[in-house]
Amino acid sequence: MTLSPDRNTPIPPIADPDDARWIAVKRRDASADGHFYYAVRTTGVYCRPSCAARLPRRENVSFYATRAEAEQAGFRPCKRCRPGDAAQASRHAAAIARACRLIETAEEPPALAELADAAGLSRYHFHRIFKQIAGVTPKAYASAHRAKRVRSELGQSDTVTRAIFDAGFNSSGRFYEGSTKILGMTPGAYRDGGAGAEIRFAVAECSLGAVLVAATGKGVVAIEFGADPERLVHGLQDRFPKAGLTGGDAAFERMVAEVIGAVEAPRQGLDLPIDVRGTAFQQRVWQALRQIPPGSTASYAEIARRIGNPAAVRAVAQACAVNPAAVVIPCHRVVRSNGDLGGYRWGIERKRELLRREGAV
Numbered sequence: 001m002t003l004s005p006d007r008n009t010p011i012p013p014i015a016d017p018d019d020a021r022w023i024a025v026k027r028r029d030a031s032a033d034g035h036f037y038y039a040v041r042t043t044g045v046y047c048r049p050s051c052a053a054r055l056p057r058r059e060n061v062s063f064y065a066t067r068a069e070a071e072q073a074g075f076r077p078c079k080r081c082r083p084g085d086a087a088q089a090s091r092h093a094a095a096i097a098r099a100c101r102l103i104e105t106a107e108e109p110p111a112l113a114e115l116a117d118a119a120g121l122s123r124y125h126f127h128r129i130f131k132q133i134a135g136v137t138p139k140a141y142a143s144a145h146r147a148k149r150v151r152s153e154l155g156q157s158d159t160v161t162r163a164i165f166d167a168g169f170n171s172s173g174r175f176y177e178g179s180t181k182i183l184g185m186t187p188g189a190y191r192d193g194g195a196g197a198e199i200r201f202a203v204a205e206c207s208l209g210a211v212l213v214a215a216t217g218k219g220v221v222a223i224e225f226g227a228d229p230e231r232l233v234h235g236l237q238d239r240f241p242k243a244g245l246t247g248g249d250a251a252f253e254r255m256v257a258e259v260i261g262a263v264e265a266p267r268q269g270l271d272l273p274i275d276v277r278g279t280a281f282q283q284r285v286w287q288a289l290r291q292i293p294p295g296s297t298a299s300y301a302e303i304a305r306r307i308g309n310p311a312a313v314r315a316v317a318q319a320c321a322v323n324p325a326a327v328v329i330p331c332h333r334v335v336r337s338n339g340d341l342g343g344y345r346w347g348i349e350r351k352r353e354l355l356r357r358e359g360a361v
Helices: 017-027 067-072 088-105 112-119 123-134 138-154 160-166 172-177 179-183 187-191 229-239 250-264 280-289 300-306 313-321 348-358
Strands: 037-040 045-047 061-064 198-206 209-215 220-226 244-247
Touching: 017 061, 037 067, 045 067, 061 067, 088 112, 088 123, 088 138, 112 123, 112 138, 123 138, 138 280, 198 229, 198 250, 209 229, 209 250, 220 229, 280 300, 280 313, 300 313
Parallel strands: 198 244
Antiparallel strands: 037 045, 037 061, 198 209, 209 220
């Protein structure tokens, strides 16, 4: 296992495995938990790599692959990180799941102290563990859930005002302050299936099949691959059934040509403005993906570390899976830690070919 001394820069393979383990201990890397344990001769205890105890001197540390090996060597488990308590992660996950249900069923977003009490944790540890497991803060989770409720209510309620109150907002003014950020358009337009929104689009052919490009005046809202051009267009219509979908003008055609150029020669990169909607966590992931240079790859775990959530590897993979804008948000450059390609929304063979053209595989 090769680990980076910081959260962003890869390092060459380390000849001595213990050097890599020591780096993980210094970083208190939770992703290394379960892979090894370290023991401290001066205290007689052994710990998880992520233990929050004071960092020992390197010359006093030894490493063991299992807890049994550490205990056979005469060390006892640390009372702080409790390396023998395999159920701790499960308890934390269950506590955060309870907090999520409380958020989802409350009329108003619960206070942090109320959520922490329900989880049986201090506010500081609850906030940290919630972010590790859920991938976002409790406040961002509550906001995303209310946004989801608004979208659902707008499709069912007789009026926009009733939908706002049914979704848990105690005043329409508070909702309208952030309605465009929540919905991507005005509430009335969203309720009417995108009525009033102007989206230009085009479908072109490239060496990877059909590609649909769609954009508002602010930027790209979708770049999607497929085998059937009509199906791609129908998918866009399903998302915005009442939006004004029109063919592109000359400027838009130049944008489409840039997209095709990036597909055929992806090493040149693609720097177009985007107007995609997602949760706060998804936006952070997508921004991190745009910073991966052409010809390079990053693992899901590395992206999680870059955005400050090293435990949110699965959530990073899910954000990649719902990326609405291929190539411009280059999720094809994210692979598994063992080098496997992982998944790709538009087919693994397209991902492999894009990476091959960039010289990354």
